[in-house]
Every structure is written in structure tokens, then in C-alpha cells.
Amino acid sequence: MEKEKFYITTAIAYASQKPHFGNTYEVIMTDCIARYKRQRGYDVFFMTGTDEHGQKVENLAREAGVSPKEYVDRVSGQIKEIWDLMGASYDHFIRTTDPSHERAVQHIFKKLYDQGDIYKGEYEGWYCTPDEAFFTDTQVVDGKCPDCGRPVQRAKEEAYFFKMSKYADRLIRHIEENPGFIEPESRRREMLNNFLYPGLQDLCVSRTSFKWGIPVTFDDKHVIYVWVDALSNYITGLGFDPDKEPGENYKKYWPADVHIIGKDILRFHTIYWPILLMALGEPLPKKVFGHPWFNVGQDKMSKSRGNVFYADDMAQRFGVDGVRYYALSEMPYANDGSITYENIISRYNNDLANNLGNLVSRTIAMVKKYFDGIVPAPDSEEELDRDLKNTFLQAAGQFEEQMDAYHIADAMETVFSALRRANKYIDETTPWTLAKDPGAKARLGTVLYNLLESIRMASVLLTPAMPATCASIFTQLGTDKTEYDSLTSFGALEAGRPTGEAVMLFSRIDEKKMLEEIAAQSATKASAAPAKPEGIAQIGIDDFMSVELRSAQVTACEKIPKAKKLLKLELDLGYEKRQVVSGIAAFYTPQDLIGKKLIVVANLKPTKLCGVESNGMILASGEEQVRVVFLSEDTPLGERIR
Numbered sequence: 001m002e003k004e005k006f007y008i009t010t011a012i013a014y015a016s017q018k019p020h021f022g023n024t025y026e027v028i029m030t031d032c033i034a035r036y037k038r039q040r041g042y043d044v045f046f047m048t049g050t051d052e053h054g055q056k057v058e059n060l061a062r063e064a065g066v067s068p069k070e071y072v073d074r075v076s077g078q079i080k081e082i083w084d085l086m087g088a089s090y091d092h093f094i095r096t097t098d099p100s101h102e103r104a105v106q107h108i109f110k111k112l113y114d115q116g117d118i119y120k121g122e123y124e125g126w127y128c129t130p131d132e133a134f135f136t137d138t139q140v141v142d143g144k145c146p147d148c149g150r151p152v153q154r155a156k157e158e159a160y161f162f163k164m165s166k167y168a169d170r171l172i173r174h175i176e177e178n179p180g181f182i183e184p185e186s187r188r189r190e191m192l193n194n195f196l197y198p199g200l201q202d203l204c205v206s207r208t209s210f211k212w213g214i215p216v217t218f219d220d221k222h223v224i225y226v227w228v229d230a231l232s233n234y235i236t237g238l239g240f241d242p243d244k245e246p247g248e249n250y251k252k253y254w255p256a257d258v259h260i261i262g263k264d265i266l267r268f269h270t271i272y273w274p275i276l277l278m279a280l281g282e283p284l285p286k287k288v289f290g291h292p293w294f295n296v297g298q299d300k301m302s303k304s305r306g307n308v309f310y311a312d313d314m315a316q317r318f319g320v321d322g323v324r325y326y327a328l329s330e331m332p333y334a335n336d337g338s339i340t341y342e343n344i345i346s347r348y349n350n351d352l353a354n355n356l357g358n359l360v361s362r363t364i365a366m367v368k369k370y371f372d373g374i375v376p377a378p379d380s381e382e383e384l385d386r387d388l389k390n391t392f393l394q395a396a397g398q399f400e401e402q403m404d405a406y407h408i409a410d411a412m413e414t415v416f417s418a419l420r421r422a423n424k425y426i427d428e429t430t431p432w433t434l435a436k437d438p439g440a441k442a443r444l445g446t447v448l449y450n451l452l453e454s455i456r457m458a459s460v461l462l463t464p465a466m467p468a469t470c471a472s473i474f475t476q477l478g479t480d481k482t483e484y485d486s487l488t489s490f491g492a493l494e495a496g497r498p499t500g501e502a503v504m505l506f507s508r509i510d511e512k513k514m515l516e517e518i519a520a521q522s523a524t525k526a527s528a529a530p531a532k533p534e535g536i537a538q539i540g541i542d543d544f545m546s547v548e549l550r551s552a553q554v555t556a557c558e559k560i561p562k563a564k565k566l567l568k569l570e571l572d573l574g575y576e577k578r579q580v581v582s583g584i585a586a587f588y589t590p591q592d593l594i595g596k597k598l599i600v601v602a603n604l605k606p607t608k609l610c611g612v613e614s615n616g617m618i619l620a621s622g623e624e625q626v627r628v629v630f631l632s633e634d635t636p637l638g639e640r641i642r
Helices: 021-039 055-064 067-085 098-115 165-177 185-196 249-254 263-280 309-316 320-330 341-371 383-404 407-429 439-462 467-477 484-488 512-526 541-543
Strands: 006-009 043-051 092-095 118-128 132-133 154-163 214-216 218-224 259-260 290-291 294-296 549-559 566-571 575-580 595-602 608-609 612-614
Touching: 006 021, 006 249, 021 043, 021 067, 021 259, 021 290, 021 294, 021 309, 021 320, 021 407, 043 067, 043 249, 055 067, 067 092, 067 309, 098 118, 098 214, 098 218, 098 263, 118 249, 154 218, 165 185, 185 263, 185 439, 259 263, 290 383, 294 549, 309 320, 320 341, 320 407, 320 467, 341 407, 341 439, 341 467, 341 512, 383 407, 407 439, 439 467, 439 484, 467 549, 575 612
Parallel strands: 006 043, 006 259, 043 092, 259 290
Antiparallel strands: 118 132, 118 154, 214 218, 549 566, 549 595, 566 575, 608 612
């Protein structure tokens, strides 16, 4: 009998920097679902990968002094290493720089253009470089990106546009008629009420202001923008190409059963992506699940905020399965989760070390001690036994319902609630007391068998979440009854077989000691002095005094056309007006600078940058993150800086 297919994806990670734990959670969650479906007998195809084009990558590569391809090769490799470390059982890791993907995207773009869904125009609006997104005047909040809060820049350029409005009504009908298409329900309402019902604008799908992207085949000034490029990975990774016969994987697995994505990119996956598929004449995915975020306190995890947790660092402290379990158990279905080291340690000690680990070690030790390591045969049943059995059989049913609905944290709690019942069963039956009574040998055997079987059933359920831990438990139990179908009844564990050697699964963590170690490491990192510059020639006081540093105020500022990094500033030094060109456009908008007082090198020889004369240089620090040195408002204009 042919297996039922199940195609599941993550969003592809942007190859700009090392992924934080919030990014990694998505992969862990998706992997858990994929493993669970394989357990259930599905033919699973799990795809993840990296999104590697765009202006941000181009800028970062330039700053690093390497080509964009060299840059994304390094970062994509780093992302893949972390996914592999976390045990992601993906079937395909796609990169948007894969030649097959690039060719297919070019063919998709050309097809949409040829059929009139893409047209050439001009875009003018606000652009956020980190998010690679355009926004209207009404969407921008105080000159900042509505998604990430960073400064936006005014942009105007020739572009190709996709006719979103042509398909909007059709998409609305689809969402209204298929309530399970977007989950959770709150996200579905958000997409309809905030974006679709008010009306869609046509979407910019090409750029001319940077070159690191897939070229438009019929207009080499343009590169294909992220919405067509990155979103298409879900079908190109299966072998889709509109100019060719669909690949076997595409015919077999599409449409996707579920896209697992972060709530911050839900709009792109539930509006742009379905409309793109409609235009191509291809089926829509069955479900898009927008998972919440891990917050640190009240803030979204962000490198710029300095509140980042990394999965590889966490794995060193808590082990891979410890990290996986924390991620899956702590994140609610619809609301944001909160991550702290205190929470992680508490989960680890209470659930993993005490509830699971201690139960396994105690039970295996008692079987070794009282039955020479042989699984005893159960005897007559008492009420306590029936209650334990029912607990685990009910847990198996609840777990299945919760996993099928992607209520992963609830599913984890269901299993650990059953494990807490098993630990209580030990206290109720007191095996050590039974062992003292030769006449209670049969009763002791029943109790220990029930504990062993409870552990086995829990381990089958937990295998998608903690595969390495559960494999170790099965070895300790000496059983090969690991399949999901063995959960239909209580008693699959075979009596008379030897158990394995007891292995410590999770050692309790000294919370105070670990928190002190983490604090000390953070303090050391924060106080670490930068490396001493080498090869810098010393200068005398006369050399230094020859540099005229003066206070100035920015009276006007604007971007220089066709110069992505440059701003033209008009400065008032009190005694004269000055024009200065500065390469800070990636970090500041004109609105950020107008009215601010800063320091200018006033006696620098004039030069031309992109054809614009610059008479001076403003002082700033940093390279990857540039920070202008601002002066207090009461600083007199033209004052010499010493």
C-alpha cells in the first residue's frame, strides 16, 4: 500500500548572519512534526534552506571585503551546521543561489510577464534595507520601518510590478472558504482585516539599485526581487520549472501540506505566495502556520538589541535534546514565548532530570536489583495499575490530536503529565517495600513491568522531540518495540528480555552556579578590550593640531541619486555653510540627522564623491555598525574640538 505523502517546509533563513535561537526554534518545530509524521507512516518530504540574494547581503559582503557569493557560502554553511547540530532531518536543503533554482525563477518571472501579470513601472516609497521591504507613507511610523523599527530611506527607481489586485478577490474567497488555510485563527483574521479587505497594491518584484540577485532575462538592468525569488523555493526545490515537465518530486509532493513560518513574514506567505501560485496556475499549499516568537523579557530577540540566545551555545550547556525539548515545550500555540536561563534550567531540572531521567534510572536500577535485569512478567491487576494504564493510553490519544493540530507544547505537557503520574505510582506502590516480602514477588514484578511499559510508551511519543534521548531509553529497556503502532494498547514490552545498562540521561543543574558562570562570561565579553591596532604610526602634537575639528549643525540632508551609501549634508559652522558627503546612508535617514550637531573635519581638501563635491568629513565610529558622534544641543556652532 502506497504511503500518504506529507510535504512540510520552514521558511528559508536569510543568509546575512548567524541565526539566533528564535530562528532555530522554527527548524526544531518543523523537524518534530516531520519525525512524528514519519512515525505515523507518512512519506515525508521536509525542506529547509537559505535565502541568499538582496541588497543587505550585497552591503555586508562589501563591508567584509568579499564577493556576495563568498559571503553567503560562509553564512549558509554556518546555518546548515546549526540545523544539523539540532538534529534537523530535512530531505533537501535548498539555496537560492542553486543554479536550478535561479533558472526556474527566471522562467517563472518571464511566464508572468508574458501573460501580462508583470509590468514595468516606477516605484517611489520608503525602503527598509534590513527587511528588504517597501512601505507607503501611511505604513511608516516616525520614519521607521513598521516591522523592525529601523530607519527607512526614500527610494525611487524603475521596477517591474506584479498585479496583486487581479487575484485579491479570488484569494479572499479561498481564505474564507478554507478556514484552516491560515493558522492560528488570530493570524487569519489579521491577514483578512488588515491587508486583504482594505485592498492590495501591486507589488514591486524587481530592483535596479543593487546587482546581487537573479537577473531578469529580458532586461539586464533589473534583478528579481525577493518575493518571486525566495518564495518560489517551495516549488523549485521539488523540481518545478514552468518551461519544463515538472519533476517527480513536484508531482508527488506538491501542494505542501504545511509551511511553518514566523508570524512576522505571514503576509508574504499567505498573500504574495498564494497569488503567485494562482498566476502560475498551480495549487495552493494546504496550510500556512504562523508560529509566535521567543521574546527576551518584552522584546523580540534581536542581535541589534543585544539580547540574543544561540542554539549552539545553549547545546553546550543543556545538550541538543535539552534545547529541543525546551523550545518545543516552552513556546505556546498562538502567543509569544519567553526565554530566560532561569526558565531553561527550571524546565531541564524539573522535567528532564527529575521527571524523566530519574524515573528511568530508578526503574532500571530496581529491575537490575530485584530481577537480575530481566523484564518481569505482569501478574494480577489492581486499581492503581488500571489507573496508570489508562493515563498512558489517554495520553497517547491526546498527544496525537495535539500534534496533528500543531499544538506542540500541549503535546509535550501531555506526555510529561503522564510521566508525573508514573513517578507518583512508584510512591503509591513502594517497590522497595514489596521487595522485602517474598510473598509479594509477583506484585513487585507487575509494578516494575508497568513502570517499564510506561517509560517505553512515553519514549515512543517523545521520539520526534528528543530522538537521541529516546534511542538511549530504548537501549536501556532492551526493547525494539519503538513503532508508533505499538501505542494502541498497554503491554507491548516483551517480558523475559534483558534490560540494558543504566545510563544517566540528564544530570541536575546547579542553578546558582550556572547563572554565575553565565553572568561572568557575559561580563568578560562585555568588558573585553578591542584588539590593539597594529602598524599605526605615531604623530606629534603639531600633526594633531593641524586637523581642524569643528562643531556644526545639519540644516539639510538628502540621499544622492544612484549612490546607495551616500548622504549629502548641508552644515552650518556658524561662520560659514558647508556641503559634506558621507557614506552613512545605510545607517541613518536624512530625518535622523537634520537639526543634529556633530563634528566635522573642517580643513580637509575638497573632493568629489559620485560627482558631488564634499568639503569636509563628519566623525563617526564603527564599521559594521556606524555611529555618528553627536554633540549636545547647547554646543556653540564652529567651536573647535580638542
